Amino acid sequence: xxxxxxxxxxxxxxxxxxxxxxxxxxxxxxxxxxxxxxxxxxxxxxxxxxxxxxxxxxxxxxxxxxxxxx
Numbered sequence: 514x515x516x517x518x519x520x521x522x523x524x525x526x527x528x529x530x531x532x533x534x535x536x537x538x539x540x541x542x543x544x545x546x547x548x549x550x551x552x553x554x555x556x557x558x559x560x561x562x563x564x565x566x567x568x569x570x571x572x573x574x575x576x577x578x579x580x581x582x583x
Contacts, residue, residue, distance in 0.1 A: 514579065514580055515553060515578075515581070516577070517552045518553075518554070518576050519575055519576055520534075520548045521549040521550075523574070524568075526583055529568075531546055531581060532545075533568060534543070534568070538563040538565070540560060545564075548560070551579045559578075
């Protein structure tokens, strides 16, 4: 199993740009870009918490667990 971030889908649904999410979450723009463009990239719990607070969603809404391709 592996985890894929859903940040791109959530900000697109809400019409929020990566730059705006960067400001809202007090995270570097490069961190947000990586979370959006590389959804299978590892991120820290702290980063997930900041994004979840900025978007007012539970941390669990920010990712999905996918089965292995076996």
